Amino acid sequence: MAATAGGASVLQESRQGQRPNSTAAVLAIGTANPANCLHQDEYPDRYFRVTKSDHLTTLKNQMKRICEKSGVRKRYFHFTEETIAGHPEFLDPALPSLDARLAIAADAVPELAAVAAARAIAEWGRPAADITHLVLSTSSSAQSPGPDLRLADLLGLRPAVQRTLLFFHACFGGSSALRVAKDIAESHRGARVLVAVCEVNSLLSFRPPQEARLDGLVAAALFGDGAGAVIVGAGDPAEPVERPIFYMMSASQATLPGTEDAVSMHLGDGGYDIGLSATALALVRDRIEACLADMVAPLGLTAGGGWNGLFWAVHPGGRAILDSCEAALALEPGKLAASRHVLSEYGTVYGATIVFVLDEIRRRRRNGDQTERDDMLDCEWGVMLGVGPGVTVEMTVLHAAALPSKMN
Numbered sequence: 001m002a003a004t005a006g007g008a009s010v011l012q013e014s015r016q017g018q019r020p021n022s023t024a025a026v027l028a029i030g031t032a033n034p035a036n037c038l039h040q041d042e043y044p045d046r047y048f049r050v051t052k053s054d055h056l057t058t059l060k061n062q063m064k065r066i067c068e069k070s071g072v073r074k075r076y077f078h079f080t081e082e083t084i085a086g087h088p089e090f091l092d093p094a095l096p097s098l099d100a101r102l103a104i105a106a107d108a109v110p111e112l113a114a115v116a117a118a119r120a121i122a123e124w125g126r127p128a129a130d131i132t133h134l135v136l137s138t139s140s141s142a143q144s145p146g147p148d149l150r151l152a153d154l155l156g157l158r159p160a161v162q163r164t165l166l167f168f169h170a171c172f173g174g175s176s177a178l179r180v181a182k183d184i185a186e187s188h189r190g191a192r193v194l195v196a197v198c199e200v201n202s203l204l205s206f207r208p209p210q211e212a213r214l215d216g217l218v219a220a221a222l223f224g225d226g227a228g229a230v231i232v233g234a235g236d237p238a239e240p241v242e243r244p245i246f247y248m249m250s251a252s253q254a255t256l257p258g259t260e261d262a263v264s265m266h267l268g269d270g271g272y273d274i275g276l277s278a279t280a281l282a283l284v285r286d287r288i289e290a291c292l293a294d295m296v297a298p299l300g301l302t303a304g305g306g307w308n309g310l311f312w313a314v315h316p317g318g319r320a321i322l323d324s325c326e327a328a329l330a331l332e333p334g335k336l337a338a339s340r341h342v343l344s345e346y347g348t349v350y351g352a353t354i355v356f357v358l359d360e361i362r363r364r365r366r367n368g369d370q371t372e373r374d375d376m377l378d379c380e381w382g383v384m385l386g387v388g389p390g391v392t393v394e395m396t397v398l399h400a401a402a403l404p405s406k407m408n
């Protein structure tokens, strides 16, 4: 069939009619954690006692040193000592334990995600049935139908909600889900996308300390469980979106070449085996600036004047990762205060962590207390940075919306 000029213009009009004329925005944020909160200064003693490893005194002392340097004050866990006591296979690498771990996570993921999502929906102020799309990211599930179906049911989403499930993106899963949500919101007029990121990987990765795997101690000292939820939508200028918090100006992903072994997660009979190479820190320090410069260049936001004119929502994948970013980008002290606060209060919650950081930045921007506000109020433009296996870097350029008190 030959295309005609008239036909082309009909196609163009139809295409334009389906798309909003504005940029996607974060409209609401919610977070949730399991009830079991453990303080980092007590964690080495507890971990070695529960895993019956108290005799490994050198390893235990190393764990204490790692915990002291971790920048973490407390973390939340889905599992309890009773969970471990009820599953001796979690402590014996020779026994298969994946099915038991996944069976617990099958309920935990949608239920915890639903708590965070319900908080975001309540803040948004519209009925759950107005959600048109659901993007769920998790590394704590391996089943189909996935936890997104159960989550949609728990929240009472419309039966025709369009579901997208991202599995095994680990620490950049939250940033990936937000990037997908931005694309959906900017391609479908009226779309309201619920992003949910839920991780209970402490359950999937819990194992006794091993002398041959010192990176296992780092993982045991760093990660916690939690869920974050964000509602994303784009409105038309004539019909403003609800209450934007951050506009998502651009989103991109890059993978640092040759870094496949730096950070890894393998799901096997014994649950997750997390590989954290000590080279990850040097990779971030040496390569992050060039990577970011490439990503922001198309926006005309060059690094010429330095990076301190922006606010920063960096994934706190460890205190030393934040230190590496701060040094590589010559950031002023305080620029990563929100990321450091989240690391301190929750540990690294894999992909969900970035939602906690966004929430913390929003809180600091709204807070009148100068000591906590840092420079959040002075910077309209910011960067959200996810880092995970690959080494993969997800970057979203944000523009902070006017604070409610400043709006007309």
Ligand SMILES: CC(C)(COP(=O)(O)OP(=O)(O)OC[C@H]1O[C@@H](n2cnc3c(N)ncnc32)[C@H](O)[C@@H]1OP(=O)(O)O)[C@@H](O)C(=O)NCCC(=O)NCCSC(=O)CC(=O)O
Pocket (backbone or CB within 6 Å): 062, 065, 066, 069, 070, 071, 169, 170, 171, 172, 214, 215, 218, 263, 276, 277, 278, 279, 280, 281, 316, 317, 318, 319, 320, 321, 348, 350, 387, 388, 389
């Ligand atoms: C673990 C740390 C808090 C330790 O702090 P410092 O580096 O300042 O202190 P340090 O160098 O003295 O290290 C303390 C002890 O930990 C050991 N150590 C540190 N990193 C190690 C590693 N990767 N493997 C094995 N051992 C390690 C050191 O040898 C040392 O042992 P000794 O005391 O015997 O000398 C920090 O290195 C950190 O924050 N690392 C980040 C970990 C990481 O890779 N994060 C990525 C997460 S992945 C992520 O976020 C994405 C994802 O998973 O998807």
